[in-house]
Amino acid sequence: MARPREFDEAAVLDAAMECFWANGYEATSVRDLTARTGLCGASLYNAFGDKRLLYVRALDRYVEDSIGARIRRCETLSPGAAIEAFFAEVLERSLQDPSHRGCMLVNAAFEAGSPDGDLRAMVAGTLVRIERFFAGCVRAGQADGTIAASASPEEVGRHLLAVLMGTRVLARIRPEPVLLQGAVATALAILRPVRPAGGEAARPPGV
Amino acid sequence: MARPREFDEAAVLDAAMECFWANGYEATSVRDLTARTGLCGASLYNAFGDKRLLYVRALDRYVEDSIGARIRRCETLSPGAAIEAFFAEVLERSLQDPSHRGCMLVNAAFEAGSPDGDLRAMVAGTLVRIERFFAGCVRAGQADGTIAASASPEEVGRHLLAVLMGTRVLARIRPEPVLLQGAVATALAILRPVRPAGGEAARPPGV
DNA sequence: GACATTTTAGATTGTATGATCTAAAATACA
């Protein structure tokens, strides 16, 4: 019994995500958002509250559609292959992006002002999720012998998370294939067991 | 034959650095700078040109005083110890800082807007400098047998740079000692040669 | 001691911003 909305919320969130991802929160004006989404300012405020809430919604969508989906895709593989596929996807995306936007989540980490804000908690929580994915893969791989047991799954998971964050930084400021691939290659090399499970010649896990 | 300046340029740059480091470029207003430096707006503009130029000057000072000095300190040590001391310093500083500002250079990487700007080139150049420091240490360590020769110095240098960048990201958003220490520990572990140079029991390089 | 020159201080300017207001438009239900 009222005027219906003329827009698709998902499409608007995608458009807003593009703005925030490419330019960051502060550098994206409400006018940019109205131009990109096609909505007028009043509609944006009526539907989402304010600029920050829209940003959080867009970031949340990014986390699920980009990071969550990647984890779900990789989780179907063997432990070693999951980790390798994860980094392979990130590298491909990072190097293909001509505007070098990097990862919207990492970008958000540098825009989360107050230490106790909900945005910071949201970013930190997602990083915990990624860390657990890595540690889980390492634990499973060590159990079946396809990943070296030279360090605990937790510690290797922390290391892989740091390497991932590092590649995201470098992808923004020094998007050189050799640099990113080299950084990841060394991290993946330490996963290889000295003596593969089957006893045959050494080869990368998960192939 | 003119009125002398009433301020010390180095002290003003330090004060500006504090502002930009803690709050970033955009979130630091000229009023913040006048309040922190003690100079009026006209003096700031007269002495440094504009806000961006002052930021670049402050960042340059940070790079030399913080990063350059660290490299020079560590370069006096043996190759393995140099890398370990570098990360130990970074970890200590990161975990001690109650406001979790991270590294001003990495923060700057996320505020360098245009892909062809001079700020981006400056940040990228400093990262190259760090990468060369790492690669140089690895090369020397591999030559004298104190660092494992499992991968090329260039590739290990790229990996160490990525881990460093990753710890800087995590120091801002998840400043947990176990997390940062674990991330670095795994990276340092792969430097250890399987058979130490002298043939005695395995131990970390540079001790 | 007067002039030239630079720095200082505070007021001021133009602009961009996030957010709101007013009113028209579009639906559902009676």
Next chain:
DNA sequence: TGTATTTTAGATCATACAATCTAAAATGTC
């Protein structure tokens, strides 16, 4: 058809900002 309700559109608001302007203050030189 008429009313209630929500969404839309564009104008508008107050504010914060970087930067500039005007004029006073402080030096060295003549």
